[in-house]
Amino acid sequence: MWGELGNAATVAQLVGADLGGLISKIIQAAATARRNKAECEQLAVRASMIYDLLPHLQHPEVVRRPEVLRPLALLEDTLREAHQLVTCCQHKGPTYRFVMAGRLADKIRSVQARIDSYLLFLPLISHIDIIHCLDQIHRMLISTGDGDCRTMASPSADSQSLLQRRLVEES
Known part of the structure; x- marks a missing residue:
């Protein structure tokens, strides 16, 4: 330690x-x-x-x-x-x-x-960190023009619906 x-x-x-x-x-x-x-x-x-x-x-x-x-x-x-x-x-x-x-x-x-x-604040801080990561990934995907990424909502705006769409696409 x-x-x-x-x-x-x-x-x-x-x-x-x-x-x-x-x-x-x-x-x-x-x-x-x-x-x-x-x-x-x-x-x-x-x-x-x-x-x-x-x-x-x-x-x-x-x-x-x-x-x-x-x-x-x-x-x-x-x-x-x-x-x-x-x-x-x-x-x-x-x-x-x-x-x-x-x-x-x-x-x-x-x-x-x-x-x-x-x-108790650490999970909230972690959530902010995760949203930040998702936003960065989203921006990278948009800038590379990969697939349908241009039509996806921003992860910070609607991360749950994004995850649901990904699950539907994978199945």
Whole structure:
């Protein structure tokens, strides 16, 4: 997993931060947390899931779009907060950790909920990416003059009817 963090970082750099490195720090800090270990490990699992999903955002022009950039930037901010919380569970003295354990657990659960809400945006981002790919393919087919492509609707306008026509043609 650690060798592949570079792929996540490439996409992450488009949103202005090295999310791959941040995710790596969360995972490492969670492994050595002394208090709220279960909550920290759950954060590490969520961070790892995000790491696994980020490389699938392949088109830089899609990631730069405001509707895509906004949730990714909010996710980045939340991951930074998650890292700070996990670090608090790791480095403070025993008295501080004991007194703050309940508050930290509540804050960690709140961060987990926000991360989950941002993860809900990833399928929408993926959809935007797919539509972008279909539009590019459509433009290429039109420019080469292949078959009946000139009469097809734009994939972004009506991708489902396009897929239905293709299925009918193939059968």
